[in-house]
Amino acid sequence: MMTETPILSVRDLSVSFAQFDRTISAVHTASFDVARGEVLGIVGESGAGKSLTSMAIVGLIPPPGYIEATSITLEGRPIHNLGPKEIRSVRGRDIGVIFQDPLTSLDPLFTIGDQLIETICTHLPLTVPEARSRAIDLLIEVGIPAPEQRLQSYPHELSGGMRQRVVIALALCAEPKLVIADEPTTALDVSIQAQIIALLLRLCRERGMSIILVTHDMGVIAEAADRVAVMYAGRIVEVGKTRQVVKNARHPYTRGLMGAIPKIGQPRTKLAQISGSMPRPGTEFEGCAFAERCAVAEAKCRSLRPQLLTVDDSYVACHVAASGVGA
Amino acid sequence: MNGPTKPLLQVHDLYKAFPLSSGISLMPGRAKGPTVKAVNGVSFEVDRGQALSLVGESGCGKSTVAKLVTGLHRPDAGYVSINGTNVTELSGRRQLRPFGRRLQMVFQDPFASLNPRWRVGEIIAEPIHAFSLAASRADVSRRVEELLIQVGLSTADAGKYPHEFSGGQRQRISIARALASEPEFLVCDEPTSALDVSVQAQILNLLKDLQDRLGLGLLFISHNLAVVYHVSDLIGIMYLGRLVEFGRADEIFAQPQHPYTRLLLDTIPDLEMRGRSRAPISGEVPNPISPPDGCVFNPRCPLARDVCRTELPPMVTMPSGTSTACHAVANRWGTSEAH
Amino acid sequence: MTAEPAVMSDRPGESSRSTPKVRFLESDLFRSFRRSPAAILAFGLAIVFIVLALAAPYITQQNPYDPASYDIMVSNLPPAWMAGGEREFLLGTDDQGRSLLALILYGLRISMFVGVLSIALAMSFGTVFGLVSGFLGGWVDVVMMRIADIQLSFPPILVALLIDGIARAALPAGQRETLGLAVLVFAIAVSKWVLFARTVRSSVMVEKRKEYVDAARLMFRHPAAVMFRHILPNTIGPLMVLATINFAMAILTEATLSFLGAGVPPTTPSLGTLIKIGNDYLFSGVWWITIFPGITLILLVFAFNMLGDWLRDALNPRLQ
Numbered sequence: 013m014m015t016e017t018p019i020l021s022v023r024d025l026s027v028s029f030a031q032f033d034r035t036i037s038a039v040h041t042a043s044f045d046v047a048r049g050e051v052l053g054i055v056g057e058s059g060a061g062k063s064l065t066s067m068a069i070v071g072l073i074p075p076p077g078y079i080e081a082t083s084i085t086l087e088g089r090p091i092h093n094l095g096p097k098e099i100r101s102v103r104g105r106d107i108g109v110i111f112q113d114p115l116t117s118l119d120p121l122f123t124i125g126d127q128l129i130e131t132i133c134t135h136l137p138l139t140v141p142e143a144r145s146r147a148i149d150l151l152i153e154v155g156i157p158a159p160e161q162r163l164q165s166y167p168h169e170l171s172g173g174m175r176q177r178v179v180i181a182l183a184l185c186a187e188p189k190l191v192i193a194d195e196p197t198t199a200l201d202v203s204i205q206a207q208i209i210a211l212l213l214r215l216c217r218e219r220g221m222s223i224i225l226v227t228h229d230m231g232v233i234a235e236a237a238d239r240v241a242v243m244y245a246g247r248i249v250e251v252g253k254t255r256q257v258v259k260n261a262r263h264p265y266t267r268g269l270m271g272a273i274p275k276i277g278q279p280r281t282k283l284a285q286i287s288g289s290m291p292r293p294g295t296e297f298e299g300c301a302f303a304e305r306c307a308v309a310e311a312k313c314r315s316l317r318p319q320l321l322t323v324d325d326s327y328v329a330c331h332v333a334a335s336g337v338g339a
Numbered sequence: 340m341n342g343p344t345k346p347l348l349q350v351h352d353l354y355k356a357f358p359l360s361s362g363i364s365l366m367p368g369r370a371k372g373p374t375v376k377a378v379n380g381v382s383f384e385v386d387r388g389q390a391l392s393l394v395g396e397s398g399c400g401k402s403t404v405a406k407l408v409t410g411l412h413r414p415d416a417g418y419v420s421i422n423g424t425n426v427t428e429l430s431g432r433r434q435l436r437p438f439g440r441r442l443q444m445v446f447q448d449p450f451a452s453l454n455p456r457w458r459v460g461e462i463i464a465e466p467i468h469a470f471s472l473a474a475s476r477a478d479v480s481r482r483v484e485e486l487l488i489q490v491g492l493s494t495a496d497a498g499k500y501p502h503e504f505s506g507g508q509r510q511r512i513s514i515a516r517a518l519a520s521e522p523e524f525l526v527c528d529e530p531t532s533a534l535d536v537s538v539q540a541q542i543l544n545l546l547k548d549l550q551d552r553l554g555l556g557l558l559f560i561s562h563n564l565a566v567v568y569h570v571s572d573l574i575g576i577m578y579l580g581r582l583v584e585f586g587r588a589d590e591i592f593a594q595p596q597h598p599y600t601r602l603l604l605d606t607i608p609d610l611e612m613r614g615r616s617r618a619p620i621s622g623e624v625p626n627p628i629s630p631p632d633g634c635v636f637n638p639r640c641p642l643a644r645d646v647c648r649t650e651l652p653p654m655v656t657m658p659s660g661t662s663t664a665c666h667a668v669a670n671r672w673g674t675s676e677a678h
Numbered sequence: 679m680t681a682e683p684a685v686m687s688d689r690p691g692e693s694s695r696s697t698p699k700v701r702f703l704e705s706d707l708f709r710s711f712r713r714s715p716a717a718i719l720a721f722g723l724a725i726v727f728i729v730l731a732l733a734a735p736y737i738t739q740q741n742p743y744d745p746a747s748y749d750i751m752v753s754n755l756p757p758a759w760m761a762g763g764e765r766e767f768l769l770g771t772d773d774q775g776r777s778l779l780a781l782i783l784y785g786l787r788i789s790m791f792v793g794v795l796s797i798a799l800a801m802s803f804g805t806v807f808g809l810v811s812g813f814l815g816g817w818v819d820v821v822m823m824r825i826a827d828i829q830l831s832f833p834p835i836l837v838a839l840l841i842d843g844i845a846r847a848a849l850p851a852g853q854r855e856t857l858g859l860a861v862l863v864f865a866i867a868v869s870k871w872v873l874f875a876r877t878v879r880s881s882v883m884v885e886k887r888k889e890y891v892d893a894a895r896l897m898f899r900h901p902a903a904v905m906f907r908h909i910l911p912n913t914i915g916p917l918m919v920l921a922t923i924n925f926a927m928a929i930l931t932e933a934t935l936s937f938l939g940a941g942v943p944p945t946t947p948s949l950g951t952l953i954k955i956g957n958d959y960l961f962s963g964v965w966w967i968t969i970f971p972g973i974t975l976i977l978l979v980f981a982f983n984m985l986g987d988w989l990r991d992a993l994n995p996r997l998q
Contacts, residue, residue: 203623204623269537273565275611281569284540290535439896452893465897
């Protein structure tokens with residue numbers, strides 16, 4: 013896969029939720045690597061398990077849920093079996109996290125400055141004045157005008173786009189090597205989305221930082237990601253170079269998804285569509301979870317679960333693609 | 340009806356402002372507080388079988404226009420007319436009911452738009468009862484079954500509750516309810532923004548299909564130009580409560596005139612991966628409480644000149660038939676003829 | 679191969695659930711009930727109390743309302759297991775020779791009767807009040823909610839005492855006894871309706887902004903139909919929680935009023951009256967007249983409070 017050691021390596025990560033009388037497994041044995049300076053996209057529809065996968069890495073799975081993994085290593089150091097206290101220090105110092113809704117990451121009762129300075133002081137051995145000047149540097153870096161004044165602002169005084177910039181600044185406080193961005197642009201207007209993506213990419217380039225970009229939007233992936241993992245019903249069904257996946261997907265689901273996205277310039281006839289909808293988490297399958305909706309499904313797709321196999325330069329979990337018929 | 344020359348839906352110079360303080364002042368009739376001008380002089384016409392899409396970012400007033408058209412809000416000024424009848428002048432349920440039957444709506448949130456305590460069959464039958472469209476109970480249930488099949492659900496679904504369905508299926512139920520009164524015009528307020536991409540395509544195809552088959556007029560509200568590309572005959576681009584560009588969809592997609600339209604088109608990600616470089620436009624939508632002087636888009640506009648900061652550009656119709664409210668575009672065409 | 683064109687269905691074969699009974703057994707509410715020992719215990723206790731109250735005449739032969747059925751000669755007998763106790767009077771007797779067990783069973787009846795009736799009254803009035811206030815909004819809402827605020831600023835016991843006092847002064851002596859219960863129910867209802875009104879109003883404020891209400895408005899349904907057929911069913915959840923918890927509170931208020939002598943007349947003893955009667959004898963060593971009704975009251979209130987608490991958690995989507 014990668015020649016040098018990846019910054020993050022995840023092997024067989026599963027997330028399950030204990031229910032009243034059964035266990036719902038929301039993510040099944042996901043494995044992937046993130047290389048230094050790489051933007052890895054994780055894309056999928058709601059309920060596909062993409063957010064859970066990324067949150068599991070930093071131990072942010074709410075109580076009835078639990079994580080199992082063969083290994084999760086950050087620069088070779090295992091982090092999947094850390095206690096709550098240790099994982100909290102990994103999160104923030106080594107891995108920054110950006111959530112969809114900036115308001116969940118910002119405390120409405122404290123100023124932007126308070127929150128930035130506190131986070132900096134928690135993770136770095138700096139005095140308050142040093143932290144303050146660092147906070148100003150960070151705000152400049154994420155493109156916030158008049159940073160000195162902004163330090164005095166409360167979150168509600170900022171627009172959605174500005175808030176998301178502050179959240180990004182918060183995630184950068186301790187110079188993390190990896191940032192997990194969970195739907196960072198979904199709550200924003202289209203023109204602001206482009207700004208935030210451009211900002212993330214610039215930071216990634218300038219700081220040599222890696223990003224896991226979780227989104228439902230193939231457009232965002234096409235813009236920003238170097239590689240992309242496509243998730244469906246809790247499993248990774250395809251991993252490959254973004255260009256490869258976007259332009260020449262192997263998995264029938266990815267193809268259907270790409271076809272279903274309205275594109276300007278096509279003949280204005282019917283949109284291609286995938287019938288049906290994704291099974292709810294907890295639905296058990298003998299074979300491929302997509303077989304029900306798949307146009308090229310064969311008999312064995314319903315009985316045998318496909319494994320993630322190399323097809324050309326991608327990894328695809330599909331019997332048909334693997335046998336070369338669907339290509 | 341008033342003859343074929345009258346457009347199915349005509350919206351004339353609508354204005355709507357909302358008070359900022361939602362509370363009630365203790366002194367009725369006292370000086371009104373600040374307001375947000377949500378809709379600022381919007382006019383358009385849509386004919387039978389035509390689909391108009393209003394597109395813009397959040398806060399541009401597109402959803403308010405939808406609610407003004409359906410009568411959920413009353414305009415401060417201007418009027419809405421259906422088949423030549425000014426429905427804004429009408430009042431009282433008895434006068435409005437016949438027009439209500441002809442104009443129905445599909446809502447944005449598939450979870451909030453269906454009463455969770457009602458069975459699907461009851462939900463779809465409600466307009467049939469409300470507008471007295473069926474003679475007997477058997478007629479009602481036959482019509483409900485017909486509608487369920489029309490939107491791609493099965494007749495057995497009538498006995499279920501909304502929570503048993505996925506978002507896409509609920510949106511189908513919502514469409515079936517809107518069609519139950521046999522409307523001539525359907526207002527769809529971001530009907531797919533809460534849905535996943537693969538389901539979005541199903542709903543867009545269904546709407547397009549129904550529109551063709553039933554000859555419906557359609558008002559489609561969206562924040563995404565690509566989403567409306569497949570369903571629109573006409574496009575209106577809104578910014579801060581005003582239409583900044585209006586015209587035939589193929590013209591606007593081929594030759595966008597207004598800088599804001601171009602910006603919106605530019606924000607659509609490049610899935611062909613041609614490596615088109617996107618210059619993300621700077622700035623954000625200004626606060627609608629105190630919009631900028633002149634052209635409302637001037638603070639973000641790459642073409643803005645002095646005149647843009649002082650004078651509101653009028654709607655100018657170009658030879659292609661597209662109308663644009665932009666000084667720079669009007670200058671280029673060397674015309675100042677008002678719309 | 680990108681898609682199957684024009685396939686309209688997006689349903690993976692869903693199991694069809696049919697009967698309401700099956701639906702209840704599969705519901706989240708029932709599942710959460712099955713998983714909560716506290717809820718099962720509380721529910722069991724509540725059922726026991728309801729059965730005891732309804733079946734009182736069949737459990738005990740003695741009717742404490744009928745002076746012919748008891749004998750002052752056996753007054754202040756201790757419980758059966760103590761020295762001097764008699765088997766016939768399991769929990770002992772009171773100062774007039776009435777069986778304490780019979781008294782408690784009949785007292786339970788009165789207490790629960792007053793509780794049910796007063797909560798039903800408070801809930802119906804409060805619900806309609808809150809529904810109208812929240813739905814109409816504007817000035818109607820302001821005026822109606824100020825009325826509710828004023829009501830709320832009086833302590834409930836004080837309101838009940840006040841009404842009881844007025845009723846006593848206004849009614850002729852003969853009717854006081856017969857109307858005593860009605861006054862009690864009314865007094866408790868008056869002190870409770872605001873809670874229901876406020877809860878319903880806040881639910882209505884949320885519900886009326888939802889799109890399904892807009893959809894009903896587009897059909898030009900009568901506002902009353904929108905209010906009662908669309909909005910009201912969606913406010914039932916919080917109402918049930920409030921009713922259960924306040925049923926327990928109403929029983930307590932009844933007991934308090936009766937203890938203070940403002941409630942039911944001593945000839946028709948409720949749990950509160952019994953505790954009051956027993957209170958006079960407590961220091962002469964006759965503890966059972968107070969203690970047994972007291973324990974009954976505590977268990978009764980406990981059961982319904984627990985039930986209400988569980989219901990609130992189970993119906994709260996944020997806690998699931």
